[in-house]
Amino acid sequence: MTDKIDGQIVGRGAAEGARLFREWFKNLTGAAERGEHTAYVFVMGSIAEILRVFDFNLVFPEINSLQTAVRRVAHEYLNVAEDYGYSPDICGYVKADVGVQLRGGEHPMGKIPKPTLALLTNACNTYLKWGEIWERLYNTRVLTVDVPGSRNARGQTWAGDPDFEHDRQYVEYQLRELITACEQITGKKFDVDRLREAMRHTNAMSVAWRRVLELNKSKPAPFNALNEGTIYLGVANALRGSPEGAKYFQDLVQEMEYKSAHHIGTLSEEKYRLTFVGVPCYPIFRRFYELFSEWGGAFVASTYLEFAAGGLNLGYEYALNRPLESLAEGILITVRHAMDAMFFQNDWLVEGIDQYHVDGIVYHPIKSCRTVSTGLADNRRAVMAARDVATLFIESDMMDKRVVSEAQMKNRIDAFFEGLATRKLHAA
Amino acid sequence: MAQEFWRWKEYTWRAPDISWTDGKIITGGVDVGSVSTQAVVMVDGEIYAYANMRTGSDSPDSARKAMNWALQDSDLTLDKIHYIVGTGYGRVNVPFAHKTITEIACHARGANYLYGPSVRTVLDMGGQDCKAISCDERGKVTAFVMNDKCAAGTGRGMEVFADLMQVPIEQLGELSLQVDKEPEPVSSTCVVFAKSEAVGLLRKGWRKNAVLAAYCNAMAHRVCTLLERISIQKDFAITGGIAKNVGVVTRLEKELGVQAIKPTFDTQIAGAVGAALLGKAIAEQEKK
Numbered sequence: 215m216t217d218k219i220d221g222q223i224v225g226r227g228a229a230e231g232a233r234l235f236r237e238w239f240k241n242l243t244g245a246a247e248r249g250e251h252t253a254y255v256f257v258m259g260s261i262a263e264i265l266r267v268f269d270f271n272l273v274f275p276e277i278n279s280l281q282t283a284v285r286r287v288a289h290e291y292l293n294v295a296e297d298y299g300y301s302p303d304i305c306g307y308v309k310a311d312v313g314v315q316l317r318g319g320e321h322p323m324g325k326i327p328k329p330t331l332a333l334l335t336n337a338c339n340t341y342l343k344w345g346e347i348w349e350r351l352y353n354t355r356v357l358t359v360d361v362p363g364s365r366n367a368r369g370q371t372w373a374g375d376p377d378f379e380h381d382r383q384y385v386e387y388q389l390r391e392l393i394t395a396c397e398q399i400t401g402k403k404f405d406v407d408r409l410r411e412a413m414r415h416t417n418a419m420s421v422a423w424r425r426v427l428e429l430n431k432s433k434p435a436p437f438n439a440l441n442e443g444t445i446y447l448g449v450a451n452a453l454r455g456s457p458e459g460a461k462y463f464q465d466l467v468q469e470m471e472y473k474s475a476h477h478i479g480t481l482s483e484e485k486y487r488l489t490f491v492g493v494p495c496y497p498i499f500r501r502f503y504e505l506f507s508e509w510g511g512a513f514v515a516s517t518y519l520e521f522a523a524g525g526l527n528l529g530y531e532y533a534l535n536r537p538l539e540s541l542a543e544g545i546l547i548t549v550r551h552a553m554d555a556m557f558f559q560n561d562w563l564v565e566g567i568d569q570y571h572v573d574g575i576v577y578h579p580i581k582s583c584r585t586v587s588t589g590l591a592d593n594r595r596a597v598m599a600a601r602d603v604a605t606l607f608i609e610s611d612m613m614d615k616r617v618v619s620e621a622q623m624k625n626r627i628d629a630f631f632e633g634l635a636t637r638k639l640h641a642a
Numbered sequence: 643m644a645q646e647f648w649r650w651k652e653y654t655w656r657a658p659d660i661s662w663t664d665g666k667i668i669t670g671g672v673d674v675g676s677v678s679t680q681a682v683v684m685v686d687g688e689i690y691a692y693a694n695m696r697t698g699s700d701s702p703d704s705a706r707k708a709m710n711w712a713l714q715d716s717d718l719t720l721d722k723i724h725y726i727v728g729t730g731y732g733r734v735n736v737p738f739a740h741k742t743i744t745e746i747a748c749h750a751r752g753a754n755y756l757y758g759p760s761v762r763t764v765l766d767m768g769g770q771d772c773k774a775i776s777c778d779e780r781g782k783v784t785a786f787v788m789n790d791k792c793a794a795g796t797g798r799g800m801e802v803f804a805d806l807m808q809v810p811i812e813q814l815g816e817l818s819l820q821v822d823k824e825p826e827p828v829s830s831t832c833v834v835f836a837k838s839e840a841v842g843l844l845r846k847g848w849r850k851n852a853v854l855a856a857y858c859n860a861m862a863h864r865v866c867t868l869l870e871r872i873s874i875q876k877d878f879a880i881t882g883g884i885a886k887n888v889g890v891v892t893r894l895e896k897e898l899g900v901q902a903i904k905p906t907f908d909t910q911i912a913g914a915v916g917a918a919l920l921g922k923a924i925a926e927q928e929k930k
Contacts, residue, residue: 629746629786636782
């Protein structure tokens with residue numbers, strides 16, 4: 215009986231996530247052909263709830279770009295951009311997107327529609343320059359929502375604090391400007407009830423995502439934060455504020471609770487529990503995972519699932535009786551958190567050692583993105599000063615296989631596990 | 643034929659007073675690095691023979707040649723060796739190895755054997771990378787950090803400079819110390835940049851020794867920052883080919899404020915020695 219249930223539940227999130235993604239890209243292909251309104255948005259603050267009110271198709275250029283790497287064709291797109299004049303040193307996500315645009319939207323998953331609106335936040339400094347590219351290519355209207363960040367590592371303000379209220383009002387004012395722009399672009403009138411509906415779905419996803427992350431504290435961990443986690447993360451972003459997204463995450467909680475209760479992990483033997491810091495190595499995504507799993511290493515937590523989840527990891531729930539006010543509050547808290555998760559993650563990492571029963575922390579700075587990589591060496595030192603935990607520092611890239619050296623990474627990874635084995639021996 | 647200044651001497655050695663036929667466990671370690679390959683044979687944990695040669699384009703062939711050379715003039719044959727461990731970048735290309743272990747673990751174990759159990763920090767300055775390793779009293783790795791992908795600060799970089807300066811690589815360190823005043827270091831982020839900078843200094847009229855000093859200074863500083871990342875603890879030992887370069891080691895000790903233990907053996911064989919010792923432990927475990 216259990217076997218039958220296992221077959222129905224275990225692995226459902228990954229399979230269904232892949233199916234939803236194929237469907238999502240198919241819809242985008244249709245939108246491109248029909249010339250529908252499309253908004254280009256980013257994972258760190260998509261503000262999808264407002265865009266859904268106006269029936270914008272959502273395109274995440276970051277997801278498009280990483281998909282080219284996972285499908286091992288990123289180099290083609292990078293070359294197109296570099297031949298056009300972009301430097302090899304700049305963000306690989308940007309260049310792959312430029313390649314997609316210069317190829318008329320051609321993408322291994324389908325056809326990407328052109329943007330009628332680009333909506334950015336200041337969570338990543340590159341977003342702003344990226345938006346300017348579409349502005350030049352298509353005369354796209356680019357709107358940037360400026361979200362105040364943390365003034366210092368542990369000095370965030372919260373509801374009730376006058377500083378917080380000033381920041382929240384600042385974001386709310388910009389959201390009202392966004393609504394006006396959306397009305398002008400689409401010719402549709404803003405409908406607050408549709409906004410509430412989208413926010414309700416996001417609430418359900420947010421609560422579920424937080425629960426999913428917590429369930430990975432189980433031993434063995436029900437999902438691998440590196441590969442399966444990335445699939446869940448993709449759905450969290452692409453289907454944010456949609457009924458399909460809410461349903462997916464409710465099912466995912468069910469799967470993870472089942473796996474947790476039945477001690478079903480991702481490896482035949484989970485020998486080492488690891489935390490991942492940074493962005494995965496997409497050009498050799500499967501192999502990168504295997505370099506750890508072959509040693510019995512399972513990623514139980516990842517900063518990527520924090521800073522790239524659009525704040526869903528916080529479990530923040532919007533107050534539907536004051537939608538715009540609450541949406542502004544949620545964006546302020548979650549985008550601020552996304553930035554903090556990149557720059558002040560050492561506290562979270564140290565706390566996670568006990569919460570997730572972590573044996574080692576793997577830092578993976580990447581050449582393409584200095585925003586998430588700068589400071590990781592210092593972060594590692596801070597974590598090691600706070601706790602006697604094994605750490606590994608490996609460098610590669612999330613897009614460009616020219617700077618991925620598997621042999622060098624393997625050498626370091628193998629030595630890391632040899633060290634972990636010694637630690638376990640000493641502890642015993 | 644023009645002199646190849648970068649080419650270091652290959653050699654082999656055998657213990658005159660050890661008879662392998664008296665040994666209970668014979669083990670081998672083969673360290674196939676990016677620049678050099680070492681094969682070590684140990685009899686009951688004592689070094690019986692070793693060979694050190696350049697790694698060719700064919701790693702399995704380099705491993706075979708090094709082991710054959712180590713066993714040359716001995717009636718000990720490969721099939722009599724109970725356990726062999728492959729290590730180094732080419733460790734998976736040692737066709738006759740029973741197991742592979744990273745050179746990080748092997749250098750720590752090798753340094754523990756060659757320098758003694760008081761060693762807590764090992765700096766392996768190899769052909770293509772540098773590793774700062776923390777280890778316990780048994781030579782087990784507790785933490786490590788490595789340089790990034792660039793060859794600056796490694797043996798390969800030193801070979802490039804020997805060639806550029808037309809100085810035999812074995813003399814490079816000694817000559818670098820023969821300067822009146824220590825020059826500022828050249829660039830250490832990239833060996834190609836460093837080479838360009840050195841060419842510029844020569845054009846300005848710098849003496850050869852001064853340019854060598856600037857490069858050794860840069861290498862020492864680069865390695866020093868690596869060591870600082872793991873918090874150096876005494877005793878401190880250096881393994882690998884660059885440990886033979888007195889110009890780098892002297893400057894490194896000065897910058898660190900820590901003296902490295904003086905080697906009484908060939909520092910290049912530490913990885914292969916560690917591999918053979920780890921092989922011995924495994925063979926003994928399997929016998930039980």
